Amino acid sequence: MNLTKPIQAGYFSGQSVFDLAQRLRAGCLTSVELTEAALDSIERLNPILNAFVCVDAAVALAQASKADELFEQGQDLGPLQGIPVAIKDNIDTFDHVTTYGSAHFAGCKPEHDAVCVQRLREAGAVIVGKTLTHEFAYGPTGDRSLQGAARNPWDATCITGGSSAGSAAAVASGMVPLALGTDTGGSIRIPAALCGVVGFKPSFASVPLEGVFPLASSLDHVGPLANHIEDARLLFEVIAGRRCAASTQARPLRVGWIASGSFGAVDAELDSQVYQAAQQLFGEGLQTVDELALLSAEMKATLQVLQRAEAFNVHAERMQNAPQLFEDEVRERLELSGEVRGWQYIRAQSGQARLKAAIAQIFQRYDLLVSPSVPITATPVDARVVQIGAQDMDVRAALLSHTSAWNLTGLPAISLPVGLVRGMPVGLQVIGAAGEDDRLLTLMGQRFPR
Amino acid sequence: MNLTKPIQAGYFSGQSVFDLAQRLRAGCLTSVELTEAALDSIERLNPILNAFVCVDAAVALAQASKADELFEQGQDLGPLQGIPVAIKDNIDTFDHVTTYGSAHFAGCKPEHDAVCVQRLREAGAVIVGKTLTHEFAYGPTGDRSLQGAARNPWDATCITGGSSAGSAAAVASGMVPLALGTDTGGSIRIPAALCGVVGFKPSFASVPLEGVFPLASSLDHVGPLANHIEDARLLFEVIAGRRCAASTQARPLRVGWIASGSFGAVDAELDSQVYQAAQQLFGEGLQTVDELALLSAEMKATLQVLQRAEAFNVHAERMQNAPQLFEDEVRERLELSGEVRGWQYIRAQSGQARLKAAIAQIFQRYDLLVSPSVPITATPVDARVVQIGAQDMDVRAALLSHTSAWNLTGLPAISLPVGLVRGMPVGLQVIGAAGEDDRLLTLMGQRFPR
Structure with missing residues (x-):
């Protein structure tokens, strides 16, 4: 809709997962080719945009080969099979370092995949890497994290918005056609808007949060970022573990x-x-x-x-034992958060x-x-x-x-x-x-x- | 069980509601006689014990006459019909002043009965008055309230325990055979123990709390005080709105x-x-x-x-606008309570x-x-x-x-x-x-x- 391409544009810029899925099945291209295109785009653009904080080409290409093998054997796990996907770095992946954007978790590798990641793997998606999150997802700018600031593909001097900063930049710049984000106050929709992509925050509790690092448990959501609504829907269906029902609409929309x-x-x-x-x-x-x-x-x-009371609950011990490891602005927010009173929380x-x-x-x-x-x-x-x-x-x-x-x-x-x-x-x-x-x-x- | 009578003993001392109910039905006595006995005992003992903070003889006798009329008409509302009962002063009654033990509510008359009181009326019980509660039920001694301290029938220089202080003293001294109390940390069982009567705190949420002034909503309970377990059970059945199931016990008790x-x-x-x-x-x-x-x-x-966070939630505006109306010790507890943090409440x-x-x-x-x-x-x-x-x-x-x-x-x-x-x-x-x-x-x- 009247968007030309961003200055920084990779292979998947504006592409449709629907189209890619058809071409994979028609034999016009392979998942390995798509994954290489993603890795090439990342290599070229990531030094400018800082969207990805961890990429493992070998792991990604192995997943892509597996997807291609399944295609050859006639096995079809659904429309995401063989499609490169990025995962926000506050979502656990057993095979990638996951830092939650924080020095507290520098170099950490979780033992298990988050449930939503597990579902993506079962759907045959290719996880190409982890995208920058504002530290502990606690900030809407996307410029405060262990890995610094993500940058906007339309103007690299500007923020992407956050906290799903890298996921928005990765999709908007065409490094990948799909990415997972999280949203506690707008963290999917804000960077989606600022970077010119689609971002969907589903209903509360419609996607399991196990393995997603909590920000505020009564407000946290996981959801997709994509070029197109249909693509966001495909990703949502996989992580929600169900197909969307067709909508019947008799009367005019209000x-x-x-x-x-x-x-x-x-x-x-x-x-x-x-x-x-x-x-x-x-x-x-x-x-x-x-x-x-x-x-x-x-x-x-x-x-x-x-949000404040729940966020401090998550970080109370870190604030006690190693406050200096938090980025300054995030630590200041947490200090305020610790002051919320119990009776205020009840109200x-x-x-x-x-x-x-x-x-x-x-x-x-x-x-x-x-x-x-x-x-x-x-x-x-x-x-x-x-x-x-x-x-x-x-x-x-x-x-x-x-x-x-x-x-x-x-x-x-x-x-x-x-x-x-x-x-x-x-x-x-x-x-x-x-x-x-x-x-x-x-x-x-x-x-x-x- | 090896208890002799307390020094201060009225008509109902040690009496059984079961027996009284039989005698009412046999025509050996009337509810008006029982209610007069209660009023006489209160008149004689209450200046020493300070168990009742509001008694309305006319209202009580009118209820008793109504109960006697129903007996004469052959109408039987169940075993509490015509039995004098006392209500703790943190439980709303539309026809008695209800102060919650606090200067904040001196002279107040609620618009409606609490649900448990309504059920008592429907069962034909005679409400003879309101019993002293520790201010806002926030204290286990029973010696801090708008109306001063309740006193132990076994030694009037000693506390009854609280917060259902007056209800325990009223039953223990034989002013009434039954009383309602509330229990957030022990407020029925503590004065029951210290005054030598039976006190039962039922399961959480088994008796509705509507019309009971809240202390801490996740811990509050309503229940009976009585001379005998069977009597406590009768009162519990009425306020819980159901008959107790007979228990079948095959194996030996552990x-x-x-x-x-x-x-x-x-x-x-x-x-x-x-x-x-x-x-x-x-x-x-x-x-x-x-x-x-x-x-x-x-x-x-x-x-x-x-308890602290929930209690302060109830009283935040009063602590803001009129802290001087709280009794000193209760205000000090509330000041501490306001300090509990939101994250601590979540934990x-x-x-x-x-x-x-x-x-x-x-x-x-x-x-x-x-x-x-x-x-x-x-x-x-x-x-x-x-x-x-x-x-x-x-x-x-x-x-x-x-x-x-x-x-x-x-x-x-x-x-x-x-x-x-x-x-x-x-x-x-x-x-x-x-x-x-x-x-x-x-x-x-x-x-x-x-």
Whole structure:
């Protein structure tokens, strides 16, 4: 949709996994060829983008050969067989070093695969490497980790967004056609929007979290980043361990545009471009919803309390024994997180339940809600203040402002690339009702041009 | 069991609700006569004991007349019809002032009955008044409340224990044959033990808590205080809204005596007397269990974190706006409670689940566990240090030491009066497996002499 290629573009730039899967089965290409193309693209582009933090060509090529053998024997494990995939480095892989982006785990190799990785292997996917995560996934910029900053394929002086920084850069630059990310406050959708790819956060608990390093257990999600909705759907089906149901839609779609400003300031040009994209997609069905503005402050505050208390719970011993190993900004966030009181956490838990119910009420009148995924385009690496209109905003707060509500409520939400503003990608976020992942993917797959 | 009457003894001292119910039905006495006897006993003894904080003779007598009318019409609502009952003052009653023991609620009258009170009314019971609770039920001594200290019928210079202080004193002194209490760390069993009556904390969530002022929502329980196990059972059946199932016991009972000291120091004479009582009750089946000693410290710490965070959650606004209205000791506890961190609460929640599972393992080998209910006899009102052996102990910690584990684990536990030590009552605590309230009551009803 009006996106030209990013400056840094590899073999898989814009390619469709559907097409690749057909060509593999037609014998037009092999998984080894695809994997070599991925490894070549990584070799060429990764020194600029820092998307991958661990690549093992031998391991990847062995998996690719295995996939090709199965093809030769007529064995078909499904559409991901032989397809190169990248895994965010906060997800365990037994055969790759997994650092969670932190000096605390430099050089560590987990004993087991995460369940979602295991499912990818069973589907015949080729794991080419691990992608950079903001340290412990605790940050939306993607420029603070053991391995430094990931860089945006559209402008390498800018952030990718995070925390699934490397996964977004790897897909956006065409190093791989698919990647796994995680999303606790927007960590899939934010870098997807900033890098111009599709990022899908499924419903809470729809993909098992075993083997994914926790950030905040009541908000954590695993999901796909891809060039196309259909490809995101294929990856989602594998990690969720089930096929998506076909959606039957009798009546016209009721789509609510979340009134601009409900979740905080939005860059005016970006807002207008995303709104136009929504109008093109949904036409007359698009209505403006005002009520979210009344809930947004409470949603943010509630999420923040849950996230802080749960994050500190994960890191309490490390904060006690080796605080110096954390990157400074992450340690500062954790110090604040340790201060959340028990009674505040209890209130946030009941607040979460209450807010879920309030949002469910709104979804009685709408099939989908839409908004910008992120109210700004990618900022320079290390920048922490951004101007929106005349207003100085904290970059991190701005990045998270439009996505985190859907972690709190656990609703499925997808970010779709809808063009460029001042040369940088912007995303449209589409949110589905509780548990309606399949319907969201089907509806958007039908409407959103490849 | 070897208890003579307390110094302060009213009409219902030692009486059985079973007997009274029979005599009401035989026409030997009326509910109005019973209620007048209760009111007379209260008038005579309450100036000494301070058990009741609100009594309304007119309201009580009207209920009694109604019960007598129903008897005359041949209508029988069950064994509690016409029986005088006392309600702890942290349980809502629409027709009595309900203060929760606090200046924050001086003179307040709730709009509705608590669900358990509603059930008592439907069973035809006569509510004679409200009994003193430690302020907001947040204390095991029963000597800190808007209405001062309740006093022990066996020695009015001593505490009743708490927080169901007035309910225990009212039953022990024979003002009423039955009373409702609440128990978050031992608040039914502690005063039952110190006053020489039966106190039963049922399984967590077996009695609805609507209309009971919360102390700590994951630990709160409602239950009966009575002269006899059968009477406690009658009251439990009414507030639980169901009849107890008859227990069938094929094999010999396996009873575990919790090794003395597992939950902290115990007065030696008390320990030996309670152990002898357990031997008399269970004979050869009694074996010593050592494992609890390994879990007790973690159980106490876990309960403390849950209780503190949940208690502060209830009182945060009052602590902000009118801290001076709290009794000093309760305010100090709340100040500490506000400091519990969110991450500690999260850990305590998972700790509770883990400890429940560990205790369930022990109950695979035992039908019942037994211990002293409280390791000391009643201390003087306002005393905060007690000697156990050569050791100085905090009175409140000692009072709670043997009961609170069964709030954390939610198991049914009953305190039975098993004689006097140095002239003051002591209690045997019998703990049942998860959900086995009925079996515990049946087994103990068969074994424990009236």
